[in-house]
Amino acid sequence: MVFIPEGKEIHREGALMRCPNGQAASSEEEATVLHKRYISEQFDRLPAVKKESFMSLCCTAPNSFDPSDPSKPTTHGIFQSNSVRLSGRDRLDGAVFPTFCRCNHSCRPNVRHQWRPDLQVLVLIAVSDIRAGEELYVTYNGGEWGDSSDCSTEVRREYLMEHFGFHCMCPLCKEGDNDAGGILADAVRAGLAIEGGGG
Numbered sequence: 001m002v003f004i005p006e007g008k009e010i011h012r013e014g015a016l017m018r019c020p021n022g023q024a025a026s027s028e029e030e031a032t033v034l035h036k037r038y039i040s041e042q043f044d045r046l047p048a049v050k051k052e053s054f055m056s057l058c059c060t061a062p063n064s065f066d067p068s069d070p071s072k073p074t075t076h077g078i079f080q081s082n083s084v085r086l087s088g089r090d091r092l093d094g095a096v097f098p099t100f101c102r103c104n105h106s107c108r109p110n111v112r113h114q115w116r117p118d119l120q121v122l123v124l125i126a127v128s129d130i131r132a133g134e135e136l137y138v139t140y141n142g143g144e145w146g147d148s149s150d151c152s153t154e155v156r157r158e159y160l161m162e163h164f165g166f167h168c169m170c171p172l173c174k175e176g177d178n179d180a181g182g183i184l185a186d187a188v189r190a191g192l193a194i195e196g197g198g199g
């Protein structure tokens, strides 16, 4: 079977759009206005094909749709929904990437990403053997909870809901659901047995 071995570089790509995370401003409101304006100006400068690629990305951040047309995502909303913080000398910037931003999160990812400031590219590397057809998962929390096996499904989901606004359905969390279902089923069976035995 075809597979990508652990440690192999899978892909590298440059940013579709990049923006400083913090801008000199006298208030949070002003910083948001500047951020939105910066993104809008960057978007206007993109060639048509990159505009299309950017606008096709998911839009899930709060308040990310145009108030005058709630079906239309804003450029700021798309940036907020997809941006990843860069590292090294570029650590003050966030950026959106055409392929990386298509990857879903897993609490047990099979891919890690590394920003290369020297080359100005994001590199995706397999962290386990990946079989043909297997989904590529990255982690959105930047290793915040270390080894996710130390942390319960509930705690990880709470964190992801609070910071990223979704209920995690990654394979590890689904395993947690099955375990919980199993425990519940055992408890119900035990209860029935006790009830049955006591009657």
Ligand SMILES: C[S@@+](CC[C@H](N)C(=O)[O-])C[C@H]1O[C@@H](n2cnc3c(N)ncnc32)[C@H](O)[C@@H]1O
Pocket: 057, 058, 060, 081, 082, 101, 102, 103, 104, 105, 106, 164, 165, 166, 167, 168, 169, 170
């Ligand atoms: C950057 S997008 C990821 C790519 C997106 N699924 C797409 O098709 O373009 C992030 C959004 O994907 C969804 N998502 C990513 N990982 C998820 C997971 N483990 N469980 C549930 N939803 C997830 C959430 O809606 C999240 O806000």
